[in-house]
Amino acid sequence: MEEGSQIGQGNLSSYSDGMFVRDFGLKDQIRRAPVSILSNIAEGFERGGDKEFCQFLAVAKGSGGEVRAQLYVALDQGYLSQDVFDDLSKNATEVAQLLSGFIKYLKGSELRGNRFR
Numbered sequence: 001m002e003e004g005s006q007i008g009q010g011n012l013s014s015y016s017d018g019m020f021v022r023d024f025g026l027k028d029q030i031r032r033a034p035v036s037i038l039s040n041i042a043e044g045f046e047r048g049g050d051k052e053f054c055q056f057l058a059v060a061k062g063s064g065g066e067v068r069a070q071l072y073v074a075l076d077q078g079y080l081s082q083d084v085f086d087d088l089s090k091n092a093t094e095v096a097q098l099l100s101g102f103i104k105y106l107k108g109s110e111l112r113g114n115r116f117r
Contacts, residue, residue: 020079036063061099
């Protein structure tokens with residue numbers, strides 16, 4: 001899921017500017033949450049069951065919400081410009097929408113994971 005990795009990369013120069021560089025906790029969280037998105041998608045897929053996959057996709061979607069919340073904090077602290085925030089937030093929202101659509105598709109599909117074949 002290329003979009004998920006783009007959230008973390010975003011505008012990397014924004015993470016190394018001004019006071020943001022000193023806010024290690026927030027900067028670290030914003031960089032780790034997209035990794036969580038990708039990791040949960042991969043782990044859920046490897047489990048081999050459609051229900052577990054959906055569960056891990058939902059966790060990945062939750063990590064996307066975490067990214068958006070952290071971006072709001074970064075914006076409020078003046079770490080990100082409005083334009084950078086808008087771009088990163090739009091990307092995070094698109095990832096959430098893709099995950100939601102995939103979850104909905106899987107729940108309505110008769111396809112089952114490898115474990116059930």
